[in-house]
Amino acid sequence: MEIIEHSLKGIKVAEVISNEIIIQNLEDAIDLMGNIYYQGFDKLILYQKNITADFFDLKTKLAGDILQKFAQYQLPLIIIGDFSIYSSKSLNDFIYESNQGRQVRFQSSLNEALNVL
Template identity: 35%
Template sequence: MPDLLVEHHGVPVLACSGEGPAIATVQDALDHLIGPAFQGAEVVAVPAERLDDRFFDLSTGVAGAILQKFSNYRLRLVVVGDIARHLAASAALPDLVREANRGRDIWFVADLDDLAARLA
């Protein structure tokens, strides 16, 4: 299934396929998430399984670098799916998720229905 540009409550969302390339580096994020978002998306919804495990290990700096790129390009990032195993393995990640979900630029949601509800 290809990435699709969809609209939820007037907000254009690039809904990324679960079968796409893995996102392990900032360059991967630029090539496979941010670049395609310039089709007109304001939000990029990427399945959690596309993100390399290092994204969820905050000590690697991968998440911080990718999140900074999204901020630089004024795009919102939504990680979609179950990240329970990553939350259980980290002391810092639950805090990041909690704080991110309080804002409007980075969210962690269970599924696209949750994303649509948040955008309502």
């Protein structure tokens, strides 16, 4: 796992790069948050491929549990990926609603992610 730092208007953003799944469960997400917080980052960018597919199946409640922790610890999260591959109306609605706020965003590219910061 590699962390690339982006600085935008005094905000320190961590972009996590890996070829492996980083978040398999809630504990992995909490560990990552602690690591990012300890390094002094204000926001986090993750890629869809680094998150277990169970996250995108809302029936597992994994997304809700993980995103609740990000909100609780006030660490904004941007997930980059191709979310059109999911046909779930509830997931698409969830992504749409998340993108209306500031805590969790779903974007299709790094440029889009950096522009919404």
